Amino acid sequence: MQIQIVCVGKLKEKYWVGAIEEYAKRLGAYARLDIRELQDEKTPDSMSPAEEDQVRAREGERILSALRPDAHIVALAIDGETWTSEQLAAHLERQAVYGGGSIAFVIGGSLGLSPAVLSRADKKLSFGRMTYPHQLMRVLLLEQIYRAFKINRGEPYHK
Secondary structure, eight states: OEEEEEEESOOOSHHHHHHHHHHHHHHTTTOEEEEEEEOOOOOOSSOOHHHHHHHHHHHHHHHHHHSOTTOEEEEEEEEEEEOOHHHHHHHHHHHHHHSOSEEEEEEOBTTBOOHHHHHHOSEEEESOSSOOOHHHHHHHHHHHHHHHHHHHHTOOOOO
């Protein structure tokens, strides 16, 4: 299975980079992982709603150009569906068997995702109504993907 993570912004802190590297290594036994970090736009504190829309649109163009055309797209969005780990595992299994084996998860920038990206998404997934730092969201997503593969293979994993 081919899993792509398309995310806006670069990881700066070593501890986030280390966590991403660890889960990427673990996932190597189950899937091919491609993490695409895209440049984020500068977002000063005093932006108008129109300027925020422009930032989302520019980041959205980068996201759309980075996605594989054949991929099943799951956008991380606060208003998306909330799944259990088992539901994510079942979704990945369905995509592996019936969906062509390519899935892309999208994590937007600090202002969220553009309407163009959200309309391209096949699913919108929420990790809850709380707001998380983008760096932490990458780690949480990779951990859940790894957990999903362990569930699907019936392998033990901590609870």
